[in-house]
Amino acid sequence: MTDPDNNLHNRLRALAQNLWWAWHPEVIGIFTDLDPHLWRQVDHNPNAFLNRMTPEQIEERAADLVLHSRINYAFRRLNEYVEKNKTWGAIHCGNLSNRPVVYFSAEFGLHESLPIYSGGLGILAGDHLKSASDLGIPLLGIGLLYNQGYFSQRLNKDGWQEEDYVNLDVKKLPLQMVTNSKGKPLVIQVDTRSGVLQARVWKLQVGRVPLLLLDANVEGNSTEDRELTSRLYGGDNRLRIRQELLLGIGGARILQALNITPGVLHLNEGHSSFAILEEIRRIIEYDQIPFHRARRRVSLYTVFTTHTPVAAGHDRFSPDLVEEHLGVIREKLGLSHDEFMALGRVNPEDGSEPFCMTVLALKNSRRANGVSAIHADVSRLMWHSLWPTRPEVEVPIGHITNGVHVLSWLAPQMFQLFETRLGQDWPTRMVHPDVWEKVAEIDDGELWETHQNLKMRLIRFVRRRLQIQAERRGDRETIKQIDQILDPDVLTIGCARRFATYKRGDLIMFHPERLARLVEDAHRPIQIIFAGKAHPQDHEGKQLLQRIAQYSFNAASRKRIVFVENYDYNVGRHLVQGVDVWLNNPRRPLEACGTSGQKVVLNGGLNLSVLDGWWNEAYDGENGFAIGHGGMHNDENVQYQRDAEYLYETLEKEVIPVYYDRDTNGIPHNWIARMKKAMQNLGWRFNADRMVKDYAERFYLPAASATSAETL
């Protein structure tokens, strides 16, 4: 007889039910040790893994591998984590304890087994939740459960991207259906002129932080509406406004249904701006006050983060779409159609202007921010017309630069090195510069060896992927040479991003002969690993991707230039942990922040980047490499050509010489000095704990004290 609470299968289930495992490699290690093959087969999904093993099988394997104490220890650590009450948040965010921060986002990137993100915005939101959890800040997330997630990517023989959509199986995910007070599944309803939209709600526990996800795939909805939450960013404007209606208004309704009064509404990008309207409606109804007063009150606790430095990237909806979907709430707010449209118009008088989600958010939030200093400059210029009487520098959009959740992106091997050198408590002290000063004490040889091991791990991963890709394409040559693809002693450049044209993923191919010279150099060659998806409807992005893919298929470059399909959390993790150099060359100033380069720094890689987004704040001449000097040109093509020239020059004159400058043991001390410099002066700044603390101190706490004062 086994004690049910003491049963290993149950304990592993409990671990699997809280996404805390996703940033604790020691827990993942238990699963990989139990059965590495199965772990890969189930796409790194602990629940799916446990569904495939009986309690008896687990007991047996655990006994063979002596895993009992590791499982019990992990289980105890999780419980201590969840129950700990002396957190930073408990000490500093007391006035949020009964009224949490509610963080809205259209996507959340938490782990590869939960594909409800497409890229940077989602990963950032996921990292935000994880750090809020680690810090103990009372916060809950609201998002959408995409039943088919984002697509998975395949390239055909011509290097053209093809998309696959697979249905999520909720039984395999750590999701719990949220119920109402009667124990029945909670159903959220949103009225429109053309019928009622319904959604059920799933809860995902992310450490201490719950994430609530709306799911439109319910019986009460029409067939068409059941697919509303099928895919991220698919479909036309009508589908989009319906998704955003669910997210914003449906999301705010969940709070009402669960009796949660928000202390702060944090809108991560404009997709969720409709939440503001539902909050105003609730307050009008509850307090019986007029629209303008309710609006002012909601603004006091609303915080808005914008991410899009291109005017066309902001959602805008036509008056008829707005009336169809928001006519019902408009009447409850007591507004005429024109008054309502004015909430989302830069110029309220202009009857032809569409309704812009960002305008709605900017006009109704107490604090608004961009995600890097340079992005805030761009945003102030872009939205100056909303505050026409103010000088541009006084447009009320500040910045909080993004950071990454360190424990999610740091390789376990590097973690161990930090643990011995930076002190056991370094993860809870990572926002302090003095913690990272100690990186200087790490022995060059030891740091290099750790890095080389991670690089080898990356190369093995890439070969495994390329083998599968080549088999599918019937590419026998690649299969034959698989063990010669990528060389751990060659300078390895990683370049993974969304293939949007402004990111200019093919910049390094501007002069193919010059690139070929670098790649084929007999003594100091380079090799490049590419990855990234183009949006399914972005034809130009797909063409750009195809150029790179075809280049990588060439016999001449096959061993040194590769394309890994289906860039996701998992591919990203391997890349940022194993490359020597991370290449980022967007068209300045269109990278809002960029965070992948921050993940690289933690693991000992160096950035080679245009001075845009975070790198514009981070680069100091010794902690990586800059492409150009931060110049811009009105003509895209001129800027492209110039930046390509700068890129080759920096590679030829700086990156390659420093990398191959070795001592007699083959150790590149000057390179390692840069690795250390980067960790020392960037690690404490560009992490998500620092970012979330900034939000808490500068935005959340003032907003929350305003709400408590207002209701006294």
Ligand SMILES: *Cc1c(COP(=O)(O)O)cnc(C)c1O
């Ligand atoms: C970190 C990350 C991103 C965002 O990185 P950028 O620097 O904005 O390109 C996108 N996708 C994945 C999978 C990531 O891990």
